Amino acid sequence: MASPMRVNDMKRVYVNEKWCLGCRLCEYNCAFASSGIRYMAKALKGKAIFPKIHVEGDDGITFAVSCRHCTDPICVKSCIAGAIYKEDGVVKINREKCVGCLTCVLVCPYGALAPGSDGVMQKCELCTQSGGEPACVKGCPNRAIVYEER
Numbered sequence: 001m002a003s004p005m006r007v008n009d010m011k012r013v014y015v016n017e018k019w020c021l022g023c024r025l026c027e028y029n030c031a032f033a034s035s036g037i038r039y040m041a042k043a044l045k046g047k048a049i050f051p052k053i054h055v056e057g058d059d060g061i062t063f064a065v066s067c068r069h070c071t072d073p074i075c076v077k078s079c080i081a082g083a084i085y086k087e088d089g090v091v092k093i094n095r096e097k098c099v100g101c102l103t104c105v106l107v108c109p110y111g112a113l114a115p116g117s118d119g120v121m122q123k124c125e126l127c128t129q130s131g132g133e134p135a136c137v138k139g140c141p142n143r144a145i146v147y148e149e150r
């Protein structure tokens with residue numbers, strides 16, 4: 001019988017700011033993957049994007065910010081609507097329950113949550129809906145974003 005997955009054995013998104021170009025392709029690939037539309041131009045052209053990962057930085061140092069899927073996530077504890085939960089090591093948001101109060105934004109030490117186009121909170125869920133490598137990792141031309149166990 002296989003042993004249960006430990007939190008440390010879970011793959012996560014990691015960023016190496018030394019390799020980040022600040023091109024924001026991770027943001028576009030994330031927004032595209034979340035759109036449900038087959039063609040990127042149709043999904044994103046001329047539209048405001050709301051990625052679940054975002055690039056920060058200045059003075060020549062840039063890095064992508066996404067959910068760390070904390071062992072004991074404060075966003076889960078602080079969600080007044082019970083919309084944020086943890087499943088199989090991945091912190092997720094039930095969009096039907098979210099009331100958009102922004103409490104999770106205030107408590108997240110990493111700045112990983114943001115409202116989507118409809119005001120409902122969103123964050124990286126490791127592209128669990130696609131079952132593969134996260135779109136931000138696939139779309140990073142410099143491999144500054146990786147999906148691995150550490």
